[in-house]
Amino acid sequence: MKRAKIFTALVLALLGLAGIAAAQRAKMIQIKGSDTLVNLVQILAETYMEKNPGAALAVLGGGSSTGIAGLTNGTCEIANHSREWKQKEIDLAWEKGVKPRFFVVAVDGVSIIVNEKNPLDELKMSDVGALYRGDIKNWKAVGGPSQAVSLYGRQSNSGTYVFMQEHVLGMKNYSTDMKEMNGNAQIIEGVIQDAGGIGYVGVGYLFDESGNVRKGIRVLKISNGGAAFSPLDKAAVDSGDYPVSRPLYQATKGKPSAAAAEFIQFEISDEGQKIVEREGFFPISAAHRAANEKNLR
């Protein structure tokens, strides 16, 4: 009899907790992932919540890998990622029954920056790769001053780290001398303080509060065999002439829920894309928009 009472009490407690949690959960959309996207999506979410008082979104960083893992293991509803999924992530998602749908919400030019005292104005993609692999250790080798190169980059859970490795380093390892920083802002601070510094950051992080490129850094033009283009040149990024540009993604676990779909719809709307531009990123193309609309259905 005593045992039956205890068991009944436990079952009731369990049901009560489940009910409370289910009610809580219905309100909150968890978004997790790319540090490149975190500020932008936070601002988009705040604007969206202001316009939709019933909506609740929580936006966390942690890097693209964290967001992708979160979507796969169910700890977030939307994953922010600044790179494409790796094969092992696709395999794991398949195993876990996750068939992701992807949405491009902004376009980023990964900017290569140096200290403002460095007179260089442009670099070849191949030289950027050689610098980050550690093959070139002095600026003199690429037309700069005779000064040791000091590398600043992201930690390996960052999508930008992986993007650079795949597109600029030729899938080779980074130099072990590279200082692995926690975020874009820390890379910029490092380069400002270091005359021999070079860093890579999302274009949205280049500007100060008044919309000007931050003091203390120089944004390099990059060439890939032909003319060099700046990541600050919107037309060059849109056309793909600037070689280190990339789409910034969100992923959902299959077809997004109605609440998540509404938020994504807002992000890719004209109003959302104005915020994207205001924050220093580039708006999505018509092709991206069409693909997004298809994935929302």
Added chain:
Amino acid sequence: MRKVIGLLMLLMVSLMSLTAQTTTPPPQTFSATVYFDYRHFLASDGPVTLKPAAATSAYKNSAFLFRRAYFTYENKINDDLKFRFRLDADNTANVTGVTLTGDPITGVTTSTDGKLRPFMKHLFLEYANFLVPKMVLNVGMIETLTFKPAEDRWGYRSVAKTLVDGYRDVTKKDILATSADIGVTLKYSFTKFFRVAAGLYNGSHYSKEETDQFKEIELQAQITPVAGFSIVGYMDHERKLPVASLPDETGPAQSIYKIDAFFERIKDLVLGVEWFSFKNDLYQTAGEKYDVGGWSAFGRYTIEPDKLALFARYDDYTPNSLDRGLDMGLAIAGIDWAPYNKSWRLQPNIWFYSYKDGTRYNASATRDSDVMFNLTFFLSF
């Protein structure tokens, strides 16, 4: 003394200069996971199988029970190389263990002093994209392939080991399986539909040195024909030294055959089944070999990620295929609740034991069932 101080200062200066050179250390992590229970035997003073026949008074109706502590250091050397060092501590680790008797397998020890002692669990190097992309090599004191698929899906090692892992704890019948051993594993993913793994180990497990010339091999294949549904086949094999009590067995061997199936197609729900059979030439009753086996079905449902989940499981044990009176079942159900932060969880759970014949496990047993309540405290940081 001066020399010592001088050396210490030199060491400090060296360390400081090293720190100055590498402002950001390589990606290294230290982490710890601890779990312990408040255990209460709802029926009496403890399940039949936990209670030594001759010392029932040693068990109290309830107690705090330390279960496990892991301390892990990982160093991601580069994108392909990773190193892990893990210390483990539990209340069965001991230095003065006694050998179980009445069993042809010797060398099995059990706790005597109850003190909590750390021991080395993992010490290995992982090499991703070894030789070809998507091939992973592990070398050292490594995780074996035996438990991991079910353990990952069950997800509540803090509450209970999976069927094969916990078999000896529950039934007292040793199936000579382990979670870690010295050796090498090679894993390869052909496609998202199919992956394989193979391992070669001492076979003497993480707590012992190699005791014979034989090595254990493990083979595993996983197919995932549709998203969220996987079938994993596993087998291991090792020859053993003959024992004097069974002179006819001149080249004895042992093997585990195991099949797991996992269903993860429904949002927030994970379902799994596991079946295994252990064959050991040295396991005989009156000259006839018997198998040890069992099956398990489990599920967990996440109500709110990192906050609240429910889990349940049923295990069926057949410790001797020639003596079904030893058969038993174990049902476990509970809640995983993180009231404040996912690093600190409360996992209240109930265990229902059912014995075909309780007296086969404890001569003084007066019933064929038991109920045990645990409030498991789970901490990770």
